[in-house]
Amino acid sequence: MTFLDLANKRYSVRNYKDTAVPKEHIEVCIEAARLAPSACNSQPWKFIIVDQPQLRSQLAKAAFEGLLDFNHFVFSAPVLVLIVSQRQKISAKLGSIVKGRDFHLMDTGIAAEHFCLQAAELGLGTCMLGWFNQKKVKKTLWIPTLKRVELIISVGFAADETTPKKKRKSTDEIRTYNKYS
Numbered sequence: 001m002t003f004l005d006l007a008n009k010r011y012s013v014r015n016y017k018d019t020a021v022p023k024e025h026i027e028v029c030i031e032a033a034r035l036a037p038s039a040c041n042s043q044p045w046k047f048i049i050v051d052q053p054q055l056r057s058q059l060a061k062a063a064f065e066g067l068l069d070f071n072h073f074v075f076s077a078p079v080l081v082l083i084v085s086q087r088q089k090i091s092a093k094l095g096s097i098v099k100g101r102d103f104h105l106m107d108t109g110i111a112a113e114h115f116c117l118q119a120a121e122l123g124l125g126t127c128m129l130g131w132f133n134q135k136k137v138k139k140t141l142w143i144p145t146l147k148r149v150e151l152i153i154s155v156g157f158a159a160d161e162t163t164p165k166k167k168r169k170s171t172d173e174i175r176t177y178n179k180y181s
């Protein structure tokens with residue numbers, strides 16, 4: 001499989017089989033995320049893997065019940081992975097402040113995609129979830145109030161094994177050479 005094949009293969013899976021995910025698979029995905037680049041090599045992330053069934057449904061309930069019910073599919077995912085941002089190196093933090101750029105968000109996004117691409121290579125489906133109840137999620141897992149959960153990734157084997165066609169802007173819409181427009 002080429003890298004482009006893999007990039008095509010990964011898509012947001014919103015319906016999962018009731019099949020357990022081998023822990024070794026999760027560990028490989030975490031290793032892929034661990035190798036991700038980050039501003040000043042801060043690696044400002046911590047991954048919490050929730051695979052214990054009772055806790056997982058408690059978390060899904062806390063995260064998505066109510067207004068965020070469109071993420072209800074998460075209840076079918078056998079594993080939920082939370083990415084909690086950690087302190088950046090002072091140089092990355094200063095750079096973020098001086099340049100007005102949220103480097104830690106870029107960092108966690110890159111690590112999340114490493115995780116998801118590795119999962120796709122192993123035949124696992126994932127969906128990154130940015131819409132969830134931050135307060136209730138932190139309360140459920142006893143995450144300190146000052147920490148921030150940046151993303152939740154649902155993980156499992158896709159119920160439907162056909163890869164949907166990507167909906168993307170055309171290359172001409174997103175690429176120019178040597179000028180803005």
Ligand SMILES: Cc1cc2nc3c(=O)[nH]c(=O)nc-3n(C[C@H](O)[C@H](O)[C@H](O)COP(=O)(O)O)c2cc1C
Binds near residue numbers: 010128166
């Ligand atoms: C930062 C981020 C947050 C997202 N949040 C959600 C979400 O809360 N619920 C959801 O169903 N999908 C969510 N997605 C998935 C996107 O909708 C999806 O990646 C996009 O539509 C492209 O489709 P694909 O992943 O199947 O290629 C999120 C994706 C990203 C990168």
